[in-house]
Amino acid sequence: MNDHQPQDHDRTLAILGAGPAGLYAARAAAASGRFTGIDVIEALPAPYGLVRYGVAPDHPETKRVTKVFDRVFDSGHVRFLGNVTVGRDITHSALMGHYDAVVYATGVSGDRRLSVPGADLPGSVSSADFVSWYSGHPDAKLCPPLSSVRKAVVVGGGNVALDVARLLVSPHEVLRATDMPDDVLDAFLAAEVREVHVVVRKGPGETRYSPVVLREFAELPDVALKVDRRDVEAAETTAGISRASQDNLEMFRSWCDRRDGVSVRSVQFHFWTNPTQIIGKSEVQGVHAFANPPGWAAQELKIPADLVVHCVGFSATGPDWLPISTTPGGLESLQGRVRSSDGKQMPGVYVTGWLKRGPSGTIATNRTDAEETVACLLEDLEGLRRRAQRKDVLDVLTAAGIAVVSWSGWRAIQDDERAAGQRRGAVTAKLSNRDLMVAAAHSGPAEWP
Template identity: 40%
Template sequence: MGRALKVAVVGSGPAGAFCAEILADEAGQDVSIDVFERLPTPFGLVRYGVAPDHQKIKSIVGSLGEIFESPKVRFLGNVTVGSDVTVEELRAHYDAVVLAVGAPLDRPLGVEGEGLRGVIAARNFVSWYSGHPDATFDTSLLAADRAVVVGVGNVALDVARMLVRTPDELRRTDVPAHVIEALAGHRVREICVVGRRGPEFAKFTNKELLELAEVEGADVIVDPAELVLSEERQAYVAGRPPVKRLLATLQKIADRKPQGRSRSIRFLFDRTPVGFVGESSVGVMRLARTSDPTIVEDLGAGLVLPAVGYRSVQITGAPFDDGIGRIPHRDSRVTDGDEVVDGLYVVGWVKRGPSGVIGTNRLCASETAAAVLADAAALRAPEGGAGPIDDLLESRGVRVVDWSRWRAIETAERELGAACGRERVKLYDRAEMLVAAGIA
């Protein structure tokens, strides 16, 4: 090409960061990578999706941060691709553009009454207690006696666990003070975790279940009848050791006597939501037995948090398959119909769907980086090719948060934590973040 390969990565979560790291390592000195992030803060769902009480998992930010310390990689935060700069403009300034925009939308349940007040996607709740600057949550809903979490993945257990954490436990995390205050004073006494299929199909891990079983603030309850399996279902379990371990843990929970704690978490399996009842706010959740839809029951609930999966959102300037909720691709190369879009790539959930753990993104990023490097000789940005993007952003008044400015935000969070005896307290207001970054 006669000059260094210039790559733009849109999204600074694990998939985007890993892709930048691999490109920087594999391409030697002949690459420069700009990572764009719409928030002033990096790390995506590691910062705003991993439960605050899972500090060991969140510690991966140390490794991710090292990626942005590389002289070959720049962080450009507080830049929204699609409005501050378009995909087309990025393609004009860079030889390759990698979209790592994740899956920010929740999958709807698709049942009557889902729009009632009090039926709120679990991700909104997670974003709120994680201090996401765009998150809103009506804390008056925490006055409900019962909350229902629909879904049996790790996110569902995170939500249930956060609802019963004691104030002292919450103060060991980095959640903002107003979140601790709201959760410490909420009136929810029972949390029901509802699964559409039997317990053998639960998606949460045994490790997550064991952690939930040991919470101080609630009795965790499983009705033994929920664990009675037919011969056919037992045969399914027999050949799957992880499922057997999960069922064994559920059985241990079922065998325990409740301790009479002020709150409880109850598992309900084989229930499919078929509707919500209420005038303006939800009051009842209607469930049908998945195995026998003629059996219908009403469960009183003032707060319902569906956690049944995510989907990506269309980004202007890139093809999108609404049927699968992802950007179509062939071997990580974005496709439009049968044609490959030159110089446009995908990585992470927008590529493969919302599946896997943080480490899964490294393999996914390796595949995408390999595709970019395989095409490198043929890649060249149009219109004079790969000029600096900085002038364009400055002309539009975009206040870019670079890596040093993010470090200033991080310092402010640690200082805020030190003032109240905590390691760190997240800034959650975007304006306050920009003040801390020195660019308000």
């Protein structure tokens, strides 16, 4: 699109955010054949959003979906403009001048912790921070040193809690094979976590765990799994639980009967338990909690811990620089058509993914979601006002000194990551330093479709 002179009938589209929702939207828009230019503008030098910076590093099969996304760019019809933060490097109104339509797919951000006394102590971290750190997100905060952690409490009844708990007790050979950045891997290898306590507000038949993810615990070598039989028996009286919950309950029941022998590490599930305080003076020393299972006496627990990870979801905050009203579930939208605070549709502005629905669903959920949004956009396209600005946004960004990362630049980052992985016997090892990533991306000539 660099030398490209748009015709009157040309239509251009910017998709903001290169996570699954944005990339499924790009795929659907490209397949429609209705756009002469589609740009995916991404804040990071790398695409894929939470597939790269959320999905657990020991789940490479889940990350294989990136191959589908790569085809969107390899086709040459869609440009990747990485390392460009919308709202900072380019404003919403500037984008509306450059493109006929924009689709926001920037996800949600913002950590969430339990609101209990002590939640801000060093050693008490949100899952957003902990996951970003172990995933090598360039903007991640430093994680508390794992080398001094012997006991950890993981709070949460969803898959992220399982990912965190599993990684803390995973064998070294499993960790070495992941794509964790080298410094993160070193921290995990130095850790000697003996006990992980998973604290869950609800019962064993009410968690949001995927059975397939829960089952992985049973395959961990040398890890004792502990579940109180009374919790399982109390849950068995719960009527109308889903198929997945029944599978989970079955699994928890089988763990009550496990004879694990002498294991070095253990994972214990505490159901119907609410943390009431994180204790410690200058750092975390444990968690006070209140267990209140149905049918037996409530009791107070004190669980010693050096690390507490709060896996209690993400705060669903959208961009604060858009003149749009947000709901707890995401942006105010109708099937992806964004509405402003006064309830009116904003012409040419669309939304998809977590920003549209709130933080829920799997990667695949974003596909139907993005297709719905793009279908609305295509329906409206003819009536949309044409962009005023014919200048290529890439030239504008470059002139402003932004080191935009192209798709070929991202491929160069990947080459460096593969080389780093091979040095330790893994397929790939992530670079997490933004400057190094951008330098790798610009080490060769940028190729723009």
